[in-house]
Amino acid sequence: AIVLYQDQFIDRDQAKVDIEDRGYQFGDGIYEALMVYSGRIFLLEPHMKRLERSARELDLALPYSTDHIIENIKKLIELNHLDDGVVYFQITRGAAARQHFFPENTPAVITGTVAGKIRDLSKRPQGIKAILADDIRWLRCDIKTLNLLGNVLAKQKAHASGAGEAILHREAIVTEGSSSNVFIVKDGTLVTHPADHYILNGITRLFVFDLAKKMNIPLAQREFTVDELLDADEVFITSTSNEVNPVLQIDDRLINGGEPGRIEKKLIDAYDAEVE
Ligand code: PDD
Numbered sequence: 001a002i003v004l005y006q007d008q009f010i011d012r013d014q015a016k017v018d019i020e021d022r023g024y025q026f027g028d029g030i031y032e033a034l035m036v037y038s039g040r041i042f043l044l045e046p047h048m049k050r051l052e053r054s055a056r057e058l059d060l061a062l063p064y065s066t067d068h069i070i071e072n073i074k075k076l077i078e079l080n081h082l083d084d085g086v087v088y089f090q091i092t093r094g095a096a097a098r099q100h101f102f103p104e105n106t107p108a109v110i111t112g113t114v115a116g117k118i119r120d121l122s123k124r125p126q127g128i129k130a131i132l133a134d135d136i137r138w139l140r141c142d143i144k145t146l147n148l149l150g151n152v153l154a155k156q157k158a159h160a161s162g163a164g165e166a167i168l169h170r171e172a173i174v175t176e177g178s179s180s181n182v183f184i185v186k187d188g189t190l191v192t193h194p195a196d197h198y199i200l201n202g203i204t205r206l207f208v209f210d211l212a213k214k215m216n217i218p219l220a221q222r223e224f225t226v227d228e229l230l231d232a233d234e235v236f237i238t239s240t241s242n243e244v245n246p247v248l249q250i251d252d253r254l255i256n257g258g259e260p261g262r263i264e265k266k267l268i269d270a271y272d273a274e275v276e
Contacts, residue, residue, distance in 0.1 A: 002079040004072055004089065004112035006063065009079055012113075021109060023092030026100070027147035029108075030054040031090035033240050034073070037119065037275050039083050044070065046203045051091075054144045060093055063108040076112055085116040086241055090146060117241070121272065127246035127260050128164030128237075132226065133157055135168035135175050135198075142197045154178040165237055167250065170198065172225045180239035181205040182247075184224060184232035185263045191228075194221040204238040211270045217263060234261030244268050 001012045022028035032051050035042040048066050055062050062069070073087055089112030096103030137150035154166035155178040166178040175193055176182050181202040183192045190212055195201035212219045229235060235247040235255045244267045246260040260268075 001113065002076065004076045004110065006110060007072065009075065015111070017109070017111070018095035020098060021092050021095045022103075023090065023109070023146055025098055027145065027149075028058075028060075029090055029092030029146040030058065030060065030144055031088065031146055032144065034087045035240055036077055036082055036085055036087060036114075039077070041073070041077070041087070042275065043203050043207060046206065050144060050201070050203065055091070057140070057143045058093075058145065059102070060091065061108060062091060063110050069110065072110075073112060076114060080114045082114045082116060084118055085114055087112060087114050089113075092146070119275070127248040129162065129249040130165045130167050130177070130235075130237075130247045131158045131161055131163045131251055133166040133168055133178070135170045137168075139197055141175070141199055142195070142201060144200060151178045164245075165247070167229065167237075167247070169226050172227070173198075173223050174226055174229050175199050176202075177237045177239070180237035180242055180245075182229075183208070183236050183238065184229055185234035185236075185261060186228065186232055188218065188263070190217055190219040190263070191224050192219075192221060193223060202238055202240075204240055204243065207271075207274075208238050208244060208267060211267055211274075215266060215270060217266070230255075234264050236264050236267075243271050 002009050003012050003015050005015050032047050034047050052066060073089060077087060089110060091108050091110045094106040094109050096106045133154040154168060158166040165180060167182055168175045174182055176199040181192060183190050193199050209219060230250060230253050233256060237245050237247060246264045248255055248258045
């Protein structure tokens, strides 16, 4: 596979990062993950806007203009002949002798990879099991940083118990998934946590807002509790790679009798129509 390193396209085997890169030492960097469907990047613009915001919030100077980064991502997709799959890229604050405060005159480092993933319509909607987990992360979850240890520990806990996602909560309030946003459906209304510093404002989350609007499904951005989650008519997660995925079971509790719900199916169909 060909990977992106700064402005170069090189063999995966040849790619090396500096052992004093701040991404490696501090998790000091940001990232985005994008889907490619039939050779086209899905929702590119909002992803790049979010990247710019993450950079701004961390005072991280991007190594190239956004337009140039987009060009390079497109070239990476071409060079790998990727028709369907994921592009991952990250930008770190670069390599410098280790000290916590920002180095001066150190260029940021961008790297990128792709992974093929066929979108199998016949298998959808599948749905997943989830577990509940304490949200132990920091208070700037709105920034898409490389610092994902709280997310990683929660996902591992889910994985170890045979579940696909950990739904995080701070005390009684549900925030989001370890790598997804969480929606509930109650009496025909979609409910999801507001976009503040407790969650990542998912691009798929915002795309679902658009789909809901087109289909006249009411939506409320408000806090909801673990009890409301477990009592919901439907629960689903959204993310770039999971799209809209029903949650059929949370710990020992079945949601909607363990079947995808009516609104979930409508959203999944609408999603398919936009992607095809
Ligand atoms: N995760 N919340 C968290 C904590 C996430 O990590 C993600 C995405 C989302 C959903 O965001 P979006 O719809 O923009 O993908 C919400 C990516 C896919 C990842 O870490 O691989």
